[in-house]
Amino acid sequence: MGSRILVFLVVALIQVCTTPAVTNNDDFNALKALKDIWENVPPSWVGSDPCGSRWDGILCTNSRVTSITLASMGLKGTLSGDISNLSELQILDLSYNPELSGPLPPAIGDLKKLTSLILVSCRFSGPIPDTIGSLPQLTYLSLNSNGFTGSIPPSLGNLDKLYWLDLADNRLTGNIPVSTGTTPGLDLLVHTKHFHFGFNQLSGHIPPKLFSSGMVLIHVLLESNKLTGSIPSTLGLVKSLEVVRLDNNSLAGPVPSNINNLTSVSEMYLSNNVLTGPLPNLTGMDLLTYLDMSNNSFEATDFPPWFSTLQSLTTLVMETTQLQGQIPSDFFSLSNLQTVDARNNQLNGTLDIGTSTINQLSLIDLRKNKISGFTNRPGVEKVGVILVDNPVCQETGVTERYCSVPQTESSYSTPLNNCVASLCFANQISSPNCKCAFPYTGLLKFRAPSFSNLENNTYYTVLEKSLMNSFKLHQLPVDSVNLSHPRKDSSTYLVLNLQVFPFGQDRFNRTGISSIGFVLSNQTFKPPSLFGPFFFIGDAYLNFAGEVTGSKKSSNTGVIIGAVAGGSVLLLLLLGAGLYAHRQKKRAEKATEQNNPFAQWESNMSIGGVPQLKGARNFSFEELRKYSNNFSETNDIGSGGYGNVYRGVLPTGELIAIKRAQQGSMQGGLEFKTEIELLSRVHHKNVVSLLGFCFDRGEQMLVYEFVPNGSLMESLSGKTGIRLDWVRRLKVALGAARGLAYLHELANPPIIHRDIKSSNILLDERLNAKVADFGLSKPMGDSEKGHLTHVTTQVKGTMGYMDPEYYMTQQLTEKSDVYSFGVVMLELLTGKRPIEKGKYVVREVKTALDRAKYLYNLGELLDSSIGLDTTLKGLDKFVDVALKCVEENGSDRPTMGEVVKEIENILQLAGLNPNADSASTSASYDDASKGNAKHPYIFSKDAFDYSGGFPVAKVEPL
Known part of the structure; x- marks a missing residue:
């Protein structure tokens, strides 16, 4: 018997050492090159088989690497040209790694199958490689929030499948490129829906050729650049537009008279330029919610009556725009109006806001005007009226509330879900469900929200539900989300702190973080339409499940120690087997009995011998009680005649389902043994796998793989x-x-x-x-x-x-x-x-x-x-x-x-x-063209493609 064990162990050792790799050799060498220059790579990046051993963040199809998603991993280093050897790569997402720096290698243009290049909020610098324009399948290009310099490559105009182009928040300079007889330009991107170029140093005129009636653009975001010249009238040809931001530039001249052709626009920002001429007449723009034309040099004009026709308007910002005369009271009766900011103008007369308090009006800021009176009707106190530096407040002794500037700031935070906040230790945070955990954190930044009343908590509740629905739709391990501290930054972006809490344990594993990061970086999450376009800045996650944080060096040291320990264990096993062969049979049987986890069966001859199991593990009662949080009600996921089923989490982070028999339904020991012997032999992808059992302290429990989407x-x-x-x-x-x-x-x-x-x-x-x-x-x-x-x-x-x-x-x-x-x-x-x-x-x-x-x-x-x-x-x-x-x-x-x-x-x-x-099959089956969504962030029910292993929003027009 001993000699047979010795032979078995030797054969097993040979198999371990000679198992063929699944991963294509070129792909492995490319990943190894990245690993060698990056610090803080995932601990799972060991061995020579990334596909077979499932390196975190690496997704393969057959033997080829098709996706790299490593958001918020704390990576440090540069991106080398070796990336070009991954010839089947479709998705590259390295977002939220602020220590990834250096230039992008021109060899990135060799990734001919790349569909998504997403490098949000890293520290890449240098010019954007012109070779990106040679990626024929590219649909998502998100390079925002880096340090790129130089001009926008004209070659991007060759990307005829491009849907999303985000180059915002960099240091790009030069003109916006358009095509000539010999070179391409952005005007050729007739299928692209998103131009996000804000917060750069782009200069020169906005080329009239950039826009045409054949385009399907919905976002043109050019805010906070150094653009000059006039707004081209060709902008009025793009009738699909929904958000226009041209603010904080040096644009001059009159606003084109045909701009009111943009009847689908909901948010328009023209502020902080040097625009002249008459105020543009926006009659007919019935979907307009947010209008900001402040700080320009328009001709003096009475408060336009057409303002009162904008039935969707929530926010009107007209600071320093030469407005004069009296504001008609019927303007304040617009049912959606929340904010009117017309500071530093020549408005006069008596301010009368009528019965507007029955609507949503929350703020009227008319500082530095010539308002001489205020009709203080009942209920008006609910509206924040500011008339500082107007004649009505400059009389001696005036102490009305509207003659001071109130200090307001929303302190919203997601309310608790009918529970009491937990007292947490070790830097954990109590979630809205009162569970202590290490959340994934970051900032949600909305570039053009359609509302301005930040104290309306209903908006944030809608956003929370939308986030949770998206995480649930994509089967992500999220228990709850917390939104807090809504505020407007200097660019009028709406900023919210986001905390995402893990489900079933106190921390995320790397797959959970990269999946959540990808949903947010790839714009797979579509917020409610009132929030408009957004981007996310994720923090590095430092508390991965089953890991001790440390440097690459310590990680490699751990690998070396593990390898040495593993080799030592194998050596000891071989030595022990050899010694065992020379021991007496009686002694061996005694030792086996003492160390046998199934000895409880052997003590009862009526139950039979030790179960003959194939891959099932014997759990102790204490283990399963710990993994299920003492079989808590929150982990109770079902019940039946046999008993209850509880969700549990192994120390590795793997979710399990524990089927616990109630006393009246327990089988005899022989029947229970027979059942687990039977189920341990069942191995098929369409049959729930038995992972183990418990036959301890009078309990009978079966442990199955956890299947997340219920029955x-x-x-x-x-x-x-x-x-x-x-x-x-x-x-x-x-x-x-x-x-x-x-x-x-x-x-x-x-x-x-x-x-x-x-x-x-x-x-x-x-x-x-x-x-x-x-x-x-x-x-x-x-x-x-x-x-x-x-x-x-x-x-x-x-x-x-x-x-x-x-x-x-x-x-x-x-x-x-x-x-x-x-x-x-x-x-x-x-x-x-x-x-x-x-x-x-x-x-x-x-x-x-x-x-x-x-x-x-x-x-x-x-x-x-x-x-x-x-x-x-x-x-x-x-x-x-x-x-x-x-x-x-x-x-x-x-x-x-x-x-x-x-x-x-x-x-x-x-x-x-x-x-x-x-x-994946269903996503491509439904006819997405039946959708007729107004807003870019409302997609059809099946507008996601799962073929790459992660949910990716489809890019076909709806």
Whole structure:
């Protein structure tokens, strides 16, 4: 026996040392070169197989590296030209690493498959490489908040697929390039929707050629540059525009008269220029919410009556614009108006704001005018009126509140969620759910919000819900978010502090941070329209799960120590095995018994020998109690006849589901042992994996992998907020069918599940189906497979899903599972429970069925959220398969293997890949063109592409 162990260990050691790498060699060498010049790389960056060993932040397709996302990792160093060897790279996101510096290598232009180049808030410098213009697939180019110098490369005009262009907050100089007969320019970017060039040192005129009627621009942000000359009239041709910021430049001359053609604009900033001529007439701009034309040299004019026609207006800023005369009281009756700032003008007469207090008006600032009186009506005290340095306040002894400047500042912070804030230690922070944790922090900066009343907390509540919905949609491990300290900075950006708290543990792992950072840097998160365009500045995260912070040197030292320790352990194992071979058998058995974690079974001969397990771990009661926070109510995620299921977190950060039997439902020791032996042999991507068990202190617990998106039943009922369209339902059906076919045909021994239902089909982070809950499962021998010979003395299952033949005859075969699966297929079609309001879905479908009619005459039964406005390709064949599964006689039903083939054929006929993940397939199936969203941050429900491993917003126009 000892010699066999020795041979086994030697073979295992040889296998460890000779396992072939999965990663393409060129890709590995490129990553190794980056690793060698970067400090603070993730500790997982060890070995020679980034794809196979899953280096943090690296995503591969087959053997090729296709995505690098390392936001807020604390990286230090430069970006070398070796990056160009990653020829299949599609996404590069190194945002929020302020110690990444130096120039961008021109070799970056060799990444011909790159779709997203995102380097937000680093410290890169030097010129933007002209070679970026040779990236034919590039759709997102975000280089904002760095130190780039030089001019904007004209070659960017070659990027005909570019959707997002953000070069803001750098030190770029020179003119805005447009095309000539020999060179490209930005005027060629007719499919681009975002020009974000603010806070640079761009100079010269805004070229009239930059704009044309064929463009689809929605944002033109040129604020805080050194631009001169006039505003080109061609700007009025781009009728898709929604946000225009030309403020804080040196623009001169009159505003073009056709600017009111921009009827989709909601925010317009023309302030702090030297514009002359008459005030532009903006009649017809009915969506305009925020207008700032302050600090210009317009001709003196009475307060324009057309201001009162802007029904969407929330904010009017007209400081130092030569306004005169009296403000009509009907202007203050605009239902959305919040702020009027007309300081330092020649306005006069008596200020009368009428009954405007019933609306949203919060501030009227008319300092340094010639207002001689104020009509103080009831309720006016709710509005902050400032008339300092007006005649009405210059009379001796005047003490009215409007004759002083109030000090106001919003102190908003996300309220607690019906709990008491926790007392936290070790620099942890109590979350809105009163859990101590290390949050991911940063600043949200909104470049053109449509509101100005920062004390309206409703706005922030909407934003919080939007953030959480986005994190949930992308299956990110977020428990809650906290927004605080809203304020306007010197550029009138709305700034909010953001804290993102982890779910299920007190800190994020690296995958969680990079995923959250990518959602924010890649603009996948779309805020409510009233907040407008935004960017995020993330802080470095210092408390990764399972890691001790330190330098690259200490990290490498740890790797060396680990390697030495590992080698020592292997050497000791080999030595121990050799010695063991020479010991007496009796002594060996005694030692085994003393160290055997399953000795509790051996003490009871009626239970049998040690469980023969394949990969399942024996957990102690104390371990599971710790991992589940003492089986707390907050970690209780479900219950059934067997007991409760709790969420837990292993020390590695891995989420687990703990199924804890209640006392009255516990099995005998032999049955429990048999069940875990059976489940430990089950390994399939569409079957929930058993990770371990606990048979300690009179407890019986099973530990499964955690599946984050709940059950199919919850999604169909709308509880999870996940919309399952037709394609996703096909993919869910295929995944569940494959899992069940594996149990019937490939598991050893084959298994009859006996309780297939929608609540026992779980959906993972990519909406792939996993068959779960084997509490009623039965193994079957090969001789029994496919025959009605397995007789059970007690019929078990769930009404509505149960095979009537099994119920009547008590003869259980795998065809009973097939019947239950057919019911699930009908549930996917109708969205109804099997038995609902006394109606049985099988009977309802069979009764309504008419194959000669449209949709088989099932239109009224189909679930509306299935997407009835789209072509339901393969619906007829899906119905046919489902009805075959629910045939009365088991012998007339197909096998699950046959069901799998049928559903695969349905997907192929629909032009879809049956082997693609559920989330990615659906994203490309829906007709996004049906959307008609007004604002750039409102996308269709399925406007995300998951094919790169991370959710990426689609760039097609809506």
